[in-house]
Amino acid sequence: MTGAAPDDGTSHPPAPWRFRGQLWAAVFPARHRPPVPADLRPLTGSPALAVGLVRYREGTLRYDELAVGPLVRRGRRAGLLIDRIWVSDPASVRGGRSIWGLPKELAEFDWTDRSVRVGDRDGLLAELVFRPGRLRLPAVPMPLPGFSGSAGRRLFVPGRMVGTLRRETLAVVSWSERLPPLAATVPLLSAAVRPFRMTVPGPVRC
Template structure:
């Protein structure tokens, strides 16, 4: 489905049930964006990158997520810094249901490499590999923080996959993103087959900023 300008596309209501392939890596970064003041950083010099191909289910699209691990109380998840998809329904659903700042991009695949570009140019060129046999299907944790109408959202997914050792390598990397110390991720994961169910997010109560801090800006993607 195609929409024009800022007109929202109709998008499926939650939950979304999706299946596909995933590659992820935890990259050492020169520096990472600080999370909003209501979140605390976890591994502050590490950048989480997920490249996902949703091939069946509610919608079919590709996605690239760049974020940092963050914590609020006992909740730990990825604070989404930037996220790109190649489907407008996914973009609007991500913004309006979960409060994550999805942007449109083009994903051009050539064998085991993908080049991602948006309206400003290159985002990244990434190479992916999977090594060794897949493990039996396992439930795995997957959680993220977003922001919806000024309220912090916490997204927990029911996620199961057949994981294997894998790698994600940045052959090209936009200057708009945090600089990487090296192009490869020391910690990598691949899932040739995963199943995910994304329900509506939990809405967390507001927190007053700590003494001497201003209330963080939280985006409104409507």
């Protein structure tokens, strides 16, 4: 399995990054409320953990991504606090860290038509399965907001995309003890956006 990006001098493209690909997102009940920094507030009333799985197939870079964290708000802004994130490309690791302050780590993604296994140098992180539904909406613009950085250096990432929203379930088969514990392997809410066109601009200090 893969670990942190090696110090091989790999460069990264400047922001904005633009992509085409596929995205699955879900909110799972958590056993405990994930820690939220003092400068942010939880967006959900009960303990919950958001999980985002993305395949960036065309664009600035091509790679896979798994992100987990609580949904939070700061003033009028709301989004995912990206405190754990793994990607399959070293350039994405370096760009994510230096541009957006994201704690990206390197991992391997093993895909089938209906599942993915994600692992790093310490072993399996998660195995997820997709369960398609029948509902499919026309392509619409959608925000893709997130927070990164730390208190005093908080960054807001105002991502945006246009894509086909589908009713699909993202369920958990395996979940590492290194991740925040879930209360259930079936999500409270889930959906897919595939295909999509996405733009991730530089961050905003907040």
